[in-house]
Amino acid sequence: MKILVFTEKPFAPAAVKAIEDVINASGNELELVERGTREDLLAAVKNANGLIVRSDVIDAEVMDHAPELKVIVRAGAGYDNIDLEAATKHGICVMNTPGQNSNAVAELVFGMVVMMCRNQYNGTSGSELKGKSLGIYAFGQVGRNVARIAKGFDMKVEALDKFVKDEVMEAEGVKPLHDVKELFSQNHFVSLHIPATAETKNSIGYDLVMLMPKGGVLINTARKEVIDEAGLMKALEERPDLRYVSDIRPAAAEEFEKKFAARVFFTPKKMGAQTAEANFNAGVAAAEQTIAYLKDGWNKFQVNK
Ligand code: 3PG
Numbered sequence: 001m002k003i004l005v006f007t008e009k010p011f012a013p014a015a016v017k018a019i020e021d022v023i024n025a026s027g028n029e030l031e032l033v034e035r036g037t038r039e040d041l042l043a044a045v046k047n048a049n050g051l052i053v054r055s056d057v058i059d060a061e062v063m064d065h066a067p068e069l070k071v072i073v074r075a076g077a078g079y080d081n082i083d084l085e086a087a088t089k090h091g092i093c094v095m096n097t098p099g100q101n102s103n104a105v106a107e108l109v110f111g112m113v114v115m116m117c118r119n120q121y122n123g124t125s126g127s128e129l130k131g132k133s134l135g136i137y138a139f140g141q142v143g144r145n146v147a148r149i150a151k152g153f154d155m156k157v158e159a160l161d162k163f164v165k166d167e168v169m170e171a172e173g174v175k176p177l178h179d180v181k182e183l184f185s186q187n188h189f190v191s192l193h194i195p196a197t198a199e200t201k202n203s204i205g206y207d208l209v210m211l212m213p214k215g216g217v218l219i220n221t222a223r224k225e226v227i228d229e230a231g232l233m234k235a236l237e238e239r240p241d242l243r244y245v246s247d248i249r250p251a252a253a254e255e256f257e258k259k260f261a262a263r264v265f266f267t268p269k270k271m272g273a274q275t276a277e278a279n280f281n282a283g284v285a286a287a288e289q290t291i292a293y294l295k296d297g298w299n300k301f302q303v304n305k
Contacts, residue, residue, distance in 0.1 A: 001294050002029045002068075003287070004048035006041055008056050009269060010034040011075075015279035019052075022287040028294070045069060050290040052283075053081070055270060060086035071293040075286035076101055076273055077141065078223060080196040084304040093293055095301040097285040099141040104278035105221050105247075106145030108271060109191050110153070112245040116217055120262050127215070129153040135177070135187030139164045142221070143193040147174050158187060185211040189219060196223035205231025212242060220246040221272045229256075236260050247272045 003023050011019070016032065023030040033044050045051060045066035051058070052073050063069060063086050072082060074096045087094045110129075118126035134150045136143045139161035147157045151173060158175040160183045166176040177183050184190055190212065194200045205228030209218060220227060229252050236242055237259065249266040250256060256264045273282065292298035 001049035002031060002047055003050040003052065003290055003294075004031045004033065004044050005052045005283075005287075006033045006036055006044060006056055007052075007054045007075075008035060009054055009274070011054075011279040011283045012276040014276060015283040018280055019283045019287045022284055023291065026291040026295075028291060050294055052286045052290055054273075055081050057081050058087075059083045060089075063087060063090045063092060066090075071095070071290055073097065073286040073290045073293075075282040078195055079303050080223065080225075088304045092304075093299050093302050094304045095289050095293070095299065096303055097282045097289065098301060100282040100285045101273035101275075101278035102141035102145050104275040105142045105272035106149055107275075108247060109146050109219055109221055110149055112221075112247070112265060113189060113217060113219060116243050116245050116265060120265065122262065129155055129189075131155070132188040133158065133186060135159070135183040135190045136174070136193060137161075137180070137183055137190060138193040138195075138222075139169055139174070140193060143191075144172065146191055146193070147172055155189075158183065180208065181211060184208045185213070188213055188215060189217050191219040192222040192226060194222055194226055196225040201225045202228040204228060206235050207231070209235035209242065210239065212239075215241050217243045217245065220244070220248075224248050224250050233259070236263065 005019060020030055031044060033040055041062060042065045045062055047068055048066055049068050050071045051069060052075055054075055058072055060083055069092055071093045072087060074082060077096055077098055079096050082094055084094055130153060133156040136146055136159040139159040143159060150157045158177050159169050160177040160180060169176040204226055209232055229250050243263045245265045247267045248270040253266050
């Protein structure tokens with residue numbers, strides 16, 4: 001069977017080699033398309049039985065072009081780029097690879113936070129993380145890794161996640177919160193790890209950000225869609241002490257940069273999971289899951305039912 005790996009943002013070469021080895025060893029055939037266009041995707045899916053992607057948009061049109069497609073695996077956590085309803089209608093199983101790239105994202109949180117606290121390394125006096133409080137919004141795999149690393153910095157850690165029991169957070173030395181207003185008003189740093197859903201899109205804006213303590217830093221390694229950009233911009237205008245870092249440029253990135261200069265920082269492309277290790281882990285897991293589904297319907301991480 002043919003397994004198409006289509007990634008606009010390529011995996012590290014060693015990860016590609018490992019994916020290739022796993023697919024070849026299974027007796028399936030690999031087609032690799034990196035940095036492809038939409039047209040390339042529509043052409044390549046034509047005879048694909050399995051499809052592995054990252055943040056690449058897989059909508060009903062792609063599925064209409066893929067009559068043989070049985071399984072799509074998102075090599076990563078967030079699957080807001082895949083039309084689940086269309087997949088279900090087409091009889092396609094969609095899976096993600098939870099946890100495989102979460103440490104990489106968590107490490108980038110601190111990479112960006114330290115950079116902001118040291119004024120983007122411009123030589124002026126900055127501040128430390130030790131003893132400061134961090135609020136984690138969503139205590140999934142990334143949130144848990146963020147909490148683990150924060151302890152090493154000697155930070156106080158709180159988290160909010162309506163799907164996670166208090167005991168789970170407490171076992172990891174994290175104070176459970178139950179109100180998003182508390183998360184923002186009690187923490188110097190707020191790190192977002194919520195998925196982009198109908199409920200969360202545009203949910204972080206003026207009212208919440210204005211609650212942050214003096215010198216607050218908002219960190220977004222989740223999705224740009226969860227931010228109400230107009231509201232955040234207004235808050236940054238009114239509160240010159242606040243800063244915003246985001247792993248992916250907001251829609252209004254240029255305006256943010258023009259208005260707030262070194263108070264904001266955006267990666268040029270989503271970089272959280274862009275490490276050799278995360279690429280390897282997520283890519284190999286995706287290949288193995290695709291093979292297992294095609295072989296005997298293994299669907300442990302199916303996200304469309
Ligand atoms: C994820 O959801 O797994 C991360 O945001 C990484 O996405 P990427 O594979 O596009 O880098």
